[in-house]
Amino acid sequence: MSRSTMRALAAKYTYLAWFGGSCYVTFEVFWRGRSHWTMFVLAAILFVLIGLLNEIWTSWRLFPQAVAGALIATAAELVTGCIVNIWLGWRVWDYSDMPGNLLGQICPQFALLWVALSALAIVLDDVIRWKFFHEERPHYTL
Template identity: 55%
Template sequence: MVRPLILWMIGGLIYTLLEIVTRGRSHWTMFIVGGLCFYLIGLINEVIPWKMAFWKQCIIGSFVVTGIEFVSGCIVNLWLGWNVWDYSNMPLNLLGQICLPFSLLWVLVSGIAVILDDHLRYWLFGEEKPHYKLF
């Protein structure tokens, strides 16, 4: 039970810091959402065998992040009105909560998260040494 919490917190902290560096600000909900995304992306190698091509893991990760972003955006932005983010001015957006350009960015970010999670699991918890199959 401690392992998921540690990974969630590391992911939440990294995502919050990433937002502060790129946007100049963040919101406490992004710690929760970022940590959840990081943890779930990390489960890709835990649930699906290592044999899966790395690019497929990145695509799955993007779908995970986009789905969580949409649900959390509907809650924190539309329902609670906290206006944490708004993609209304972005092309191909859905209710201003998700958009295609950011979903594509999440492919890259998910790849970084997959690698980081795998290495953290190896270094901190003695899990299997990471290895990847590109295609």
């Protein structure tokens, strides 16, 4: 792979990560009135990872990709929560009052919300790739 190709790839994924992190922090500020820099980092990583589902899952079936994205996001939220909330004690979020929570870091209600957010992330990632990076036009089935 040439240096210019590597730079273009790095620029694309940097932009996608920035976009995903920025959108999530904006949603979170509207949802709960605040956010934390760790949420930007986590969302940036998740946006890229969830967006890559179309690169490996070539059927363009949105619902299974959204469920897979939700599983990825929930697992990442658990790991991140254990680090930033339990180990470091930063108290970025606490789901202890939610039914079915695990260590106060994840709960079924927000895992379901991740399905919708993952579907949105998949579509936004694909539209950005199509419009700005001249990749394949999205064509989903459920």
